[in-house]
Amino acid sequence: GAGVSQSPSNKVTEKGKDVELRCDPISGHTALYWYRQSLGQGLEFLIYFQGNSAPDKSGLPSDRFSAERTGGSVSTLTIQRTQQEDSAVYLCASSLDPSGGVYFGPGTRLTVL
């Protein structure tokens, strides 16, 4: 079946603008994760959704970042008033349950000019 998909694949924006990044998880997967990967760096956890539970937002770096998951499926990561340090690849992953393995999308490369 289809894997995790993300859109857009690339996004170039100007400093101060808002951006929305989309993630479509594997159908039926109840867990969804967002990560950020800056150039040459490891994965930085941002936020985790599990079913209908309140999301784990402990990794969001500032209040400019927010995410929602509608209908337990598609998720949108929103970055308001983007800054140059927000430039990174944003990766989404989903799993059927936390113990069953996690599957990643191809990522969205965000460049803030």
Place this chain on the structure above:
Amino acid sequence: KQEVTQIPAALSVPEGENLVLNCSFTDSAIYNLQWFRQDPGKGLTSLLLIQSSQREQTSGRLNASLDKSSGRSTLYIAASQPGDSATYLCAVLSDMRFGAGTRLTVKP
């Protein structure tokens, strides 16, 4: 909070060598551990998933072991090939924390 460490940070070997990548974690109360491969500019590809009740998993030339008591996992790559060149990451699935990765280069 779980800390995941991968050693070495980078490794360069000639083609054909067998090699071991290391992953250590601080909290042994993990669900499972998963190894991934990341090619430059790409997303993560799952390689092996080790359930917490297992000690190892094998797929082709790859073998991953898990020792919860010592907080360690190793990824063994047999007969390395230039196509194995990538960054390898381990993730502890109890809280989805990743190591920083090992950047592997296999020279022809």
